[in-house]
Amino acid sequence: MKNDISLAEWALIEEFRAQKFTTLDLPRIAREDFNLNGIEFVNTLFEVPTETYLNQLKKNAKDHGVTMVLIMVDDEGDGCATTKEARKQFAINHRKWVDIAHYLGCNAIRTNCRGYDIKDKEEGLKYAAESYNLLLEYSSDSQINILIENHGGLSNDADWMLSLIKKINHPNFGTYPDWREPASDFDNYDYLKKTAAYAKGMSYRNQPTEKLTAQMIQLCKDSGYRGWYGIESNGRDAIRKGIELLGKYL
Numbered sequence: 001m002k003n004d005i006s007l008a009e010w011a012l013i014e015e016f017r018a019q020k021f022t023t024l025d026l027p028r029i030a031r032e033d034f035n036l037n038g039i040e041f042v043n044t045l046f047e048v049p050t051e052t053y054l055n056q057l058k059k060n061a062k063d064h065g066v067t068m069v070l071i072m073v074d075d076e077g078d079g080c081a082t083t084k085e086a087r088k089q090f091a092i093n094h095r096k097w098v099d100i101a102h103y104l105g106c107n108a109i110r111t112n113c114r115g116y117d118i119k120d121k122e123e124g125l126k127y128a129a130e131s132y133n134l135l136l137e138y139s140s141d142s143q144i145n146i147l148i149e150n151h152g153g154l155s156n157d158a159d160w161m162l163s164l165i166k167k168i169n170h171p172n173f174g175t176y177p178d179w180r181e182p183a184s185d186f187d188n189y190d191y192l193k194k195t196a197a198y199a200k201g202m203s204y205r206n207q208p209t210e211k212l213t214a215q216m217i218q219l220c221k222d223s224g225y226r227g228w229y230g231i232e233s234n235g236r237d238a239i240r241k242g243i244e245l246l247g248k249y250l
Contacts, residue, residue, distance in 0.1 A: 003250045006030070006038030006069045008203065008232040011239050014102055016045050023047065024060055031064035033238060038067040040201075040230040041106075044074050049100055058104060068177075069146070069228050070108040070201055073097045079131045080115030080124050080154055087127060091134035098139045098146075108145035108200055110176045111135075113164075114153030124154050129167050136170050145200045147176035156186055158194035165198050174200040178232070179216060181208060192216055196223035204229040206242050217249040 007030040015021060021029065028215050030036045039061070047053060076097070077090035097109050109160050112133075118124040135146055148164075150156050161175060176196040179202070180188050189212070196219060207213040229250070231242040 003226055004037050004067075004228055005204075005243060006040050006067070006228045006230045006238065007014070007034060007036045008040040008072070008230040009042045010040075010072065011232050011234060012236070013042075013234070016042075024053075026056055027057075027064040027066040030046040030066050033236070034243060036231075036243070037065070038069045038228050038230070040069045040228075041071045042074070043071050043097055051098075054100065054103055061104075062177055064109030068104045068106045069230065070106050070110055070145075071097050071101050071104075071127060072110045072127060072149075074112065076111075078115065079111055079148065080118060080128045082115075082117060082127065082133065084130075087131040088134065090131050091138065092137055094146075095138050096248040098135075098144050101144050102142040105175075106144070108147050110147045110149050110201070112151050113148045113155045115155075116153045117140065119155070121154065121160055125160065125163055125167060128154070128164050130170050132164075132168055132173060133170075136168070138174060139172065143172060145172045145174060147174050147200055149176040149178050149203060150186075150191060150195075151178065152179075155192070158191045161195055162198070174198045176201045176203055178203040179207065181205070182212075189216060189219070191221075192219055196220050196225050199223075199225055199227070202229045203232050204242060204246065205231075206233045206245065210245065213245050214249045217246065221250075236239060 029186045076093035082085045233242045
């Protein structure tokens with residue numbers, strides 16, 4: 001797959017929450033406002049995903065020549081839940097989003113795996129492997145990729161993530177690195193360096209300096225990543241800046 005740029009719905013979260021638009025408008029916004037070729041959905045911004053609704057979304061994407069890339073899934077449980085019942089429910093809750101992603105022609109869903117209450121990382125590894133093996137067993141027929149974004153807790157630990165990827169060892173399982181800004185408790189460059197080789201999507205954000213943005217883009221290229229860069233930088237000005245920087249350095 002060649003490198004291309006998509007618009008993450010979350011980048012315009014304030015406009016969607018203010019009900020200026022609905023998810024059905026996302027293909028038009030991506031094409032007419034930003035001239036982008038792809039879109040990435042947020043599940044909590046879907047209206048009721050009936051067949052009629054999904055068919056309208058497919059039509060809107062086709063009419064605007066936009067590829068539907070993935071669905072970011074929130075509020076459906078934690079992939080590192082501490083009870084067997086919760087881990088099973090996590091897999092069940094995500095099935096409908098696997099099905100919707102497949103119906104729309106997306107290539108992946110993005111999940112959360114935090115395990116905030118887990119002190120023993122080896123125990124967390126065992127819990128997460130159980131959850132994701134259950135989900136991958138369901139998703140394998142549709143070939144939908146199941147991705148984890150670094151959204152806190154254990155998923156922020158690049159070495160732990162690499163251990164999980166190797167433990168599960170499935171072609172449809174991978175990372176979705178959130179570039180985020182560097183922080184005292186999170187080195188986003190180091191995280192990307194370690195996980196880019198296993199990425200099946202990128203949650204791109206503008207960095208504090210153009211130099212760091214360029215370095216992170218080059219890191220992805222050097223890792224062999226070829227795919228979508230979903231711009232998640234917040235607001236229209238930041239989106240346009242991201243398009244400019246990605247165009248310059250990709």
